Amino acid sequence: MLDSWHDSIVQVSEFGLLSALAIGGGLWLFQKNRPQARVEQFDIKLVERADVENAIAQAEVVINQLVQESENHPAIGYLREQVNQLLLDLDRQEIKLAVTGGKSVGKTTLIEVLKSNWQATIKQKFSFYETAPLFIKASDNSETDVVTEVETSDFVLFLTNGDLTDSEFQTLQQLKAANQPVMLVFNKQDQYLPDERASILLSLQQRTQGNLVATAVSPLAIKVRKHESDGSVQEWLEQPAADIQQLTQQLSKIVTQQAQKLVWATTWRKAKLLKAEAKNWVNGVRRDRATPTIEQYQWIAAAAAFANPVPALDVLATAAINAQMVMDLGNIYQQKFSLEQAQTVAGTMGSLMLKLGLVELSTKAVSTVLKSNAVTFVAGGVVQGVSAAYLTRVAGLSLVEYFQQQEIALDSGNNLNLEKLRQTLQNVFQQNQQMAFLQGFVKQGVKRLLPEVAVEKAVG
Structure with missing residues (x-):
């Protein structure tokens, strides 16, 4: 076998050998520098409880302004209920995990695998939520609605089956801007040749700054061939186990280190959204008062310029x-x-x-x-x-x-x-x-x- 290997090497040109060594070295470096499970890499603001309480207080200021300017406004009761819910969420123990991505990227299968192979191994309570597929252009608002829903989750797994498209990258940037913790999951990696897989992983790592894991939640079946002593051959397909070890290791460490702060970050985002919603109601009341004022002065100006x-x-x-x-x-x-x-x-x-x-x-x-x-x-x-x-x-x-x-x-x-x-x-x-x-x-x-x-x- 060694002789055969030696003969094959001799046939490789000097350039080809150097290229092979370079590729091998690159793969080794990629494995060596594979992102570690540190939640700090997610480039988000993990707020403290005091930050959340302050955000809720700011929302209440705007709600009180609405009460002052429109005492019987129909939205006041709803806004007060949302404030009370935010105060309860401060001590919420269950982590809400959203799984999102385009069509046929493996969202449903991933949730099933996590529930059966991982959820029972941790003490933390989890609830899983699968979003509607992104990037299918069902309507102009469908994608925006999904992203808005995702932003109310504590943590997001964003699935892709290859290198990021522009739409996927823009959505990830939008979630990042909303201070939403996201992990990019390169699923179905088993469907690529090793060099293709390494190239895609390297590209994804560079674009996501390390917030990346690779999985194969439903690997392709492998053909197994058995040669019997009588010379006959038997063939069958075997289904390999799901490859989610890297993902579950990352999730376990994140939950262990930052579970409470993830909940606080979600509550903080909701408080910001509630404040914006209340401000829209206040602006609506004020605009109703401003419109007749503008109309009064526009006709005063018209009469003066006409005269x-x-x-x-x-x-x-x-x-x-x-x-x-x-x-x-x-x-x-x-x-x-x-x-x-x-x-x-x-x-x-x-x-x-x-x-x-x-x-x-x-x-x-x-x-x-x-x-x-x-x-x-x-x-x-x-x-x-x-x-x-x-x-x-x-x-x-x-x-x-x-x-x-x-x-x-x-x-x-x-x-x-x-x-x-x-x-x-x-x-x-x-x-x-x-x-x-x-x-x-x-x-x-x-x-x-x-x-x-x-x-x-x-x-x-």
């Missing part, structure tokens, strides 16, 4: 943004402004609208709509009046959008973020540029500025 039409765009922009509207909207959103500060904000917004070209664009858009009716178009000041109303509306909605991004009950009226305000102005302007909206808005403006024309047109 005293001016061709200068800068004057039009300044007239469209009333400092008193800034103060009134600030009061609704708990952003206190003095008159001087409100005037500064109004001037700043007018300047931004000019620099962004919004005043000129809105005037042209209003003119285009009005040209369809010669009677209203030739009436002096109508273009300026409707344009002023439109710009006032854009400015008001931009302030509302900007204020909604601020912390609840935060007095930051004198700390205006101009870059964020500029982006908000652009976004709101684009959202209100649809022709159907403009036609309806112009028609409404004409009715207010020229009621006799509107009546004549209706009679005609």
Whole structure:
């Protein structure tokens, strides 16, 4: 056998031998540097109990703000129940393990194997949850819904059958951004040749920074051939045992070292989500109060510009943004402004609208709509009046959008973020540029500025 092996080696060129040695060395290094079972490698924030209690308290602040601004709001009871549940979750002993991934990656089989071969060997209580398959494009929201569900679990096993696709990588990044502990499981590794398997493992390790294990939860059957003494041959298929040793070792160490902190991290995430949900309700109440305020000031601006039409765009922009509207909207959103500060904000917004070209664009858009009716178009000041109303509306909605991004009950009226305000102005302007909206808005403006024309047109 040695002679045969020696003859084979002689036939290998020097380059081929060096290549073989390099591949062998790489495989040895990969095995040597295989990620160890240290939970610190998961690159997440494992919070303490005090952090969770503080997050719950912050959610309660927002809920109390909702009670203050809308005492009988229908969501208050539900939000209070969620706070109570979070307080109970602080001492929860059961670990919730989610198994997710694309279609046919082995999620169901993995859960069955873990339940039968591993769960009984540890003292920690576990509940397993299998998500719906990702990346099947059943609907636009299906994948988002699954990821949202996963984020309420204490730990996630993310299964893949090969190197990561872009969709898989983006989902992993999303879970990481949500501070969700995730382990990538390369399943069905037995279906690859050894060199292919090593290449995929190395790629996965580099992209996940070591949060990786390889398994074969349902290995391919192996053909067994037995030669009898009489010369006959018998063949049959044998099913190898599941290869999950690396996974169970990692899970066992994680549970032993960090079970309670995993529960706290989940509760902390839920508290953050509850705070955001409560803030959305508060913003909804405030927006209902802000809308009539914006409409009041937009028609005031329209009447003023109609009565005293001016061709200068800068004057039009300044007239469209009333400092008193800034103060009134600030009061609704708990952003206190003095008159001087409100005037500064109004001037700043007018300047931004000019620099962004919004005043000129809105005037042209209003003119285009009005040209369809010669009677209203030739009436002096109508273009300026409707344009002023439109710009006032854009400015008001931009302030509302900007204020909604601020912390609840935060007095930051004198700390205006101009870059964020500029982006908000652009976004709101684009959202209100649809022709159907403009036609309806112009028609409404004409009715207010020229009621006799509107009546004549209706009679005609």
